[in-house]
Amino acid sequence: MSPFAVKAIQLLLSLSLLIVLHELGHFIPAKIFKTRVEKFYLFFDVKFSLFKKKIGETVYGIGWLPLGGYVKISGMIDESMDKEQMAQPPQPWEFRSKPAWQRLIIMLGGVTVNILVGLFIYICLFYSNGQKILTNENLPNGFSVSQDFKKLGFQDGDYVLQVNGKDFKNVDRINHDIFLRDVKTITVKHQNGEDAIIALPENTAMDLFKKGEREPFSPMRQAIIDTILPEYPAANSALKVGDKILAINGEPVKSFRGMSEMVNDNKNQEIELTIQRNDEEKTVVLTADENGKLGINNLAREYNNSFQQIDYTFVESIGGGINFGYNVLVDYISQFKFLFTSEGATQVGGFGAIGNLFPDVWDWHSFWSTTAFISIMLAFMNILPIPALDGGHVMFLLYEIVTGRKPNDKFMEYAQMVGFFILIALVLFANGNDIYRWLFE
Structure with a gap:
């Protein structure tokens, strides 16, 4: 099977699983609060469905357009834009008839499930596979450093001891932290045995990003061609x-x-x-x-097998997986500062970029690790305050709870349309970047 097919199958399987679980996050609280759910769909059924079956009051189906999924809840202004239903008097089983706090829980359900799924997968991975880290003891020749960092006082062969005055054990994460954490000082040991505390200038991460420098530190590798x-x-x-x-x-x-x-x-x-x-x-x-x-x-095969294995008990894996998932979310949010630069905008990716997160050979550990990351990423993206996303609905519900005034239906319809066009524009832009990179890079 070709690498492209392997990645495509993993992407489809991962997204299908996460979409169904996300929509269940809306579906379950809606049923708990006795709100009618008319449709539960994996993918979008524009004009026709690949499969559908009505069970009780809900039609379950699979659409042909793999851009997500949805649940259609009675009495809710959503992507279906069902104006005919909204023109009728509110019914007790409709979304609009429920108290604001119940509607808020229903809308937060999908994001909550995505977060919980991501954390659950990380906990399972920590318990079953443990964690691999790279320590100074496993890095025989230290780091080689970029020319920009040599100007700051770093030297080839340096070992990273501390970051912001705290011991730094997993040195494989040093570049990651420079870009996504507020790193002010790095303590290193030079080849001559001397320790040095070196301060990073303000905006170091942004300056490196704009220059295209992604690895100010890299393991010292011999100049051997492999x-x-x-x-x-x-x-x-x-x-x-x-x-x-x-x-x-x-x-x-x-x-x-x-x-x-x-x-x-x-x-x-x-x-x-x-x-x-x-x-x-x-x-x-x-x-x-x-x-x-x-x-x-x-x-760098000379150190690829030098990672230190750390195993976790079941109890330890709970704390380790939750902490790891939390840091994944924090780091994903942190990288948005680069999005609003010309260099960052060109790196926005769509389904092609997401597919490339998966390996080109089947590996269950990588599949589940990537699925956990995508689940947390989807949670954050869905909670953004954009009409047509869960976050847009949450924003208006919070406004209603705080002010006691509900936005009128006409305003919600226009907001939904604006949000929908924003989403379409973002999808086209992101996937256009994928096509450009495929053709010209």
Whole structure:
């Protein structure tokens, strides 16, 4: 089976599961409060359904348009825009006839279920698989650092000891925290054994993001080639997998990252590589492309098996899974600060980007981990105060509870239409970005 098909199947299965559970979050409290639910649908049934069956007062079905799902609750202004029903006198089984607090619980049900599902999956993963972390003891050569960070005082070979004055154990998360947490100081141990507390300038994360620098720290890797990419200069050269690059234009190479930076400084220029192959030194001459690339890689296999395994008891997994899920939500919210930049807007993705979160070979641990992340992501997106989303309904209900005044139906209809068009625009923009990247990147 092709990698594309594997990802597509995982995406469809994950979204179908989460959509059904989300809609159950609305359905169950609606039934508890004796509110009639007319439809319960996976996907949208525009014009026709792939399957439908009426049980009791509810029609259960599967639509053909896989952009989500819905429950149609009697007496509620939603995406169905059922004006005929809303023109009739309110009935006791309708949504609009229920107290505001009951309507609020019904509207918060889907988001609540998504959060709980994400936390439940993380708890199960912590209990069944534990957690892998990377410590300084497992990182034999420390970190190589970007040129921007070298200007701040960091050095190749540094070990990260503390962040904001607190011990930092899982050093694999250092880049993550720099971008998504308020990191003010980093304490490192240099190769000479000296400790240094280095302050990060304000707006460091945003400045790095705009420059396209995503890894100010990366594990120190030897400049050994383990991958040669086709359609790059290296593919048509004498370079081979296993070659160790010792120098570029006579300047010694200390790490794979340092080598990459040196090549990047010689875009469209001929460079001389001194390599070691089978204990013999050779010289290879080739020209870097216009992006400063040779098309070689080192996937850091020298430390990939060095992650430390931490196992959890059942009780420990509850706290560990909840804490992990909470941090996933906080981090997802934090990254929205990058969305409102030109660089961030181009990285917004739709179904293609979500599908690429899954591995291209079937792996249950990765599937459930990604599903948990998507569940928490959907919870946050749905609670945004945009009419047509759950958050839009919640916003108006809170207004009603605080002021004692209910927005009139005509206003709600217009708000629903505006929200719907906003959502369509966002979907088109996000999936348009996916298509652009597929065609041109």
